[in-house]
Amino acid sequence: MRPRKLLALAIAPLIALPVIFSSAQDTPEADPPVAIRAFTNATIYPVSSPRIEGGTLVVQGDTILAVGPAGQVEIPDGAERIDASGKTIIPGLICTHSHIGQVAGGDSSSPIQPEVRVLDSVDVRDTSIDKARAGGVTTVNLMSGSGHLLSGQTIYLKLRKGNTIDDLSIKLPDGSLAYGVKMANGTNSIRDNGPFPGTRGKSAALVRQKFIDAQAYLKKRNEVDPEKPFERDLALETLADILEGKRTVHHHTHRHDDILTVLRLKEEFGFKVILHHVSEAWKVADEIAAAKVPCSIIFLDSPGGKLEARDFEWRNGAELEKRGVLTAFHTDDPINDSRWFLRNAAVGVRAGMSREKALEALTLAGAKMLDLEESIGSLDAGKQADFVVLSGDPFSIYTRVLETHIEGQQVFDLDDPTDRLFAEGGYGAGHNREASGCCFYR
Amino acid sequence: MFKTFLFLALAAASQAQIAVKADLLFTMTGDLKPIKNAVVLCNAEGLIEAVGPASEVKIPEGYQTLSAKVATPGIIDAHATVGLSGILNSPKHDQEQLDKSAPIQPELRAVDAYNGRDPLVKWLRDLGVTTVHTGHAPGTLISGQLMVVKTNVPSITSMKDTLIPTSAIASTIGSKALSKSPGTRSKAIAMLRAELIKAQARRLKIEAAKDDPEKEAPDANIKLDALVDILTKKTPLLINAHRHQDIASALRLREEFGFDLILDGAAEAYLLLDEIKAAKIPVIVHPTMGRPFGDMENMTFTLAAQLHKAGIPFAFQSGYETYVPKTRVVHFEAGMAAAYGLPQEAALAACTINAAKILGLADKIGSLEKGKHADLALFDGDPLETTTHTTHVIIDGELVSSSAK
Numbered sequence: 001m002r003p004r005k006l007l008a009l010a011i012a013p014l015i016a017l018p019v020i021f022s023s024a025q026d027t028p029e030a031d032p033p034v035a036i037r038a039f040t041n042a043t044i045y046p047v048s049s050p051r052i053e054g055g056t057l058v059v060q061g062d063t064i065l066a067v068g069p070a071g072q073v074e075i076p077d078g079a080e081r082i083d084a085s086g087k088t089i090i091p092g093l094i095c096t097h098s099h100i101g102q103v104a105g106g107d108s109s110s111p112i113q114p115e116v117r118v119l120d121s122v123d124v125r126d127t128s129i130d131k132a133r134a135g136g137v138t139t140v141n142l143m144s145g146s147g148h149l150l151s152g153q154t155i156y157l158k159l160r161k162g163n164t165i166d167d168l169s170i171k172l173p174d175g176s177l178a179y180g181v182k183m184a185n186g187t188n189s190i191r192d193n194g195p196f197p198g199t200r201g202k203s204a205a206l207v208r209q210k211f212i213d214a215q216a217y218l219k220k221r222n223e224v225d226p227e228k229p230f231e232r233d234l235a236l237e238t239l240a241d242i243l244e245g246k247r248t249v250h251h252h253t254h255r256h257d258d259i260l261t262v263l264r265l266k267e268e269f270g271f272k273v274i275l276h277h278v279s280e281a282w283k284v285a286d287e288i289a290a291a292k293v294p295c296s297i298i299f300l301d302s303p304g305g306k307l308e309a310r311d312f313e314w315r316n317g318a319e320l321e322k323r324g325v326l327t328a329f330h331t332d333d334p335i336n337d338s339r340w341f342l343r344n345a346a347v348g349v350r351a352g353m354s355r356e357k358a359l360e361a362l363t364l365a366g367a368k369m370l371d372l373e374e375s376i377g378s379l380d381a382g383k384q385a386d387f388v389v390l391s392g393d394p395f396s397i398y399t400r401v402l403e404t405h406i407e408g409q410q411v412f413d414l415d416d417p418t419d420r421l422f423a424e425g426g427y428g429a430g431h432n433r434e435a436s437g438c439c440f441y442r
Numbered sequence: 443m444f445k446t447f448l449f450l451a452l453a454a455a456s457q458a459q460i461a462v463k464a465d466l467l468f469t470m471t472g473d474l475k476p477i478k479n480a481v482v483l484c485n486a487e488g489l490i491e492a493v494g495p496a497s498e499v500k501i502p503e504g505y506q507t508l509s510a511k512v513a514t515p516g517i518i519d520a521h522a523t524v525g526l527s528g529i530l531n532s533p534k535h536d537q538e539q540l541d542k543s544a545p546i547q548p549e550l551r552a553v554d555a556y557n558g559r560d561p562l563v564k565w566l567r568d569l570g571v572t573t574v575h576t577g578h579a580p581g582t583l584i585s586g587q588l589m590v591v592k593t594n595v596p597s598i599t600s601m602k603d604t605l606i607p608t609s610a611i612a613s614t615i616g617s618k619a620l621s622k623s624p625g626t627r628s629k630a631i632a633m634l635r636a637e638l639i640k641a642q643a644r645r646l647k648i649e650a651a652k653d654d655p656e657k658e659a660p661d662a663n664i665k666l667d668a669l670v671d672i673l674t675k676k677t678p679l680l681i682n683a684h685r686h687q688d689i690a691s692a693l694r695l696r697e698e699f700g701f702d703l704i705l706d707g708a709a710e711a712y713l714l715l716d717e718i719k720a721a722k723i724p725v726i727v728h729p730t731m732g733r734p735f736g737d738m739e740n741m742t743f744t745l746a747a748q749l750h751k752a753g754i755p756f757a758f759q760s761g762y763e764t765y766v767p768k769t770r771v772v773h774f775e776a777g778m779a780a781a782y783g784l785p786q787e788a789a790l791a792a793c794t795i796n797a798a799k800i801l802g803l804a805d806k807i808g809s810l811e812k813g814k815h816a817d818l819a820l821f822d823g824d825p826l827e828t829t830t831h832t833t834h835v836i837i838d839g840e841l842v843s844s845s846a847k
Binding site: 300301304306309310334396399427 | 528529531532561562565566710712713731733734739740741742743744763765766767769770771774777778780781782826828830831
């Protein structure tokens, strides 16, 4: 019974292909009709606009066709109508900082390794990815760790059902993959042994020298005759992309002084940077706001656990909101399980954030940080159909994720026994989605 | 009642006896249903003077009245390491929860390590936790003792500062307790049995000497005497075990040695509900938001709901965290369990009265009844909702927090 279900899931992305390519082909009359589904009578939080009671969400193929109150949305003839009475629909959750999929970045050979790509390490079949879908997470920035000043290139993924990393990755208009670069400062990247830095001052010096090298590389790259061969340096190439604003730096930082060090680097080299974790954001919120740097923050149930998180406070979200700083939440999974991601909005509200901004911090704000706000992050006509169906109020602990949809495909269904196992846990939940005839006696 | 005021200013400001008025009062008695529009009066000795509907319990003149949407008994964390495992996570400075120099050390006392001034104790107190069962962490076969203490006690100046100085001895069966030796599960159980058999022999000698003046009592031995206390049921053995085979080992040990067993963690307990129920043992469940790795990889958020349905007594714990968050908050864990099928009252009971019962303190704490300790937590909404704030915390009739956290 279960293998057949899995087979159906594996085929699902293939079925979606004609839809994806339809716009690129010049033979519209040859296309099969694209399925249209209308979710009606739902409480809808588009995030980009106020909450809609008794709302309708119309999805055509992989795209949102319309969102609005019942009377104002036309449901095309032949559309499948799904009564979502009593349920709440929100945009797919976007986690700007996650370590699911068994990711790995740089090794212990050096503190700065821009040439290393996490995409070469991701296991798309890992249970952590199934669990993230169960938490309503549809897009992630998968990052390597904070044990390096620069541990490698991150990868932005849509958590589509897929067999390979290519099935989950996001292609930019220029054909390259969407990703950023992970950097860190403070104690995590300080080690007792060289070539790693032993102090904060040394950490900053190593990073500055590397970017100065990259400035020279970039100059050379821009001056070189495109007809002639150019000796590529994978590490400097990545840093040059950062200097050109093509890639965003996702910078782990906790303490107020470390935060200011990142702002100084940004000032000196002019790169796009997002501050991550930012435990002491409340101490330097004015400076962060003045630098116009977005923050991807974490909530923990207590401060401490490491020296740098001693002064962590729940009010970070509220203090940043007050100053107009673009703020998103992240799981840092496995630090916080992706299945609790929604809970962050409630912690934010508890500590003074508005409900609107707290929900935005799980969705649209993250999309902006990943430069994907044109296609995801809110429920608007024309955007990709990434959405989550909840059992109730998104700010209530009693609310459960019932369904997760990515580009119109359902990737999580609480009523499916295997999906439910990953959603709730239980015997076998620690192991990957099984192949046929395998594995656990439950 | 042993009152050590952490905040002299607060103490001075709260000299008046406190009356609590709650729109909804969870007394955690009887059918656990709350009373609407209720009053609790605290007497000058720090005990509850009266509880009931506002129509029946009048607030005497001169009382300081605190109002809340919801009030509950002070929250009880049935198993923590707070006060030993400090906020900075700095070994040799504030990490006193685990000594790995020997696999079996029942003689290590929690009272000798507890720091009530650690910021995490205040963190929990401000959120409504008034009592913690804290001490040595899981991680070796027997890591040491646990104690029960109120969260307003800054220092253990005498055993009387605790509610119970040695409330349990902490044991771990499973991969976390394995190292060079014991290196396997079988060896671990063999080592535990050998030590308990030594304690059995010692117990016989002690008892024989009691009855026969001719026989000499053995010299004091703090390690073996701690184990003898387990065998005589003076101290329960709290066994942290997650895998079903490790839970089964704990049950076999109890069968062989006849001690009082508290099952701790118990991630796969859902596979052995009948056996656990038949053994009539309580379970202190792992944090609902614990991480599904190692022995806990098959944990389920529905465990508490399943134990409740099976009629097995259980309580929630904050547990032990090696990293962040350095402590969990026990009623947040209860809230998450309530999202996965545990009724609200049962979730609250598992961090109040049912926790008190498992700790043997139900005559003093865990419910709001005349004569019990005046420990209360006041909230501006459902205590299990993340968005709710703890507005006031009262321990032994004294206001210890009004931080609206």
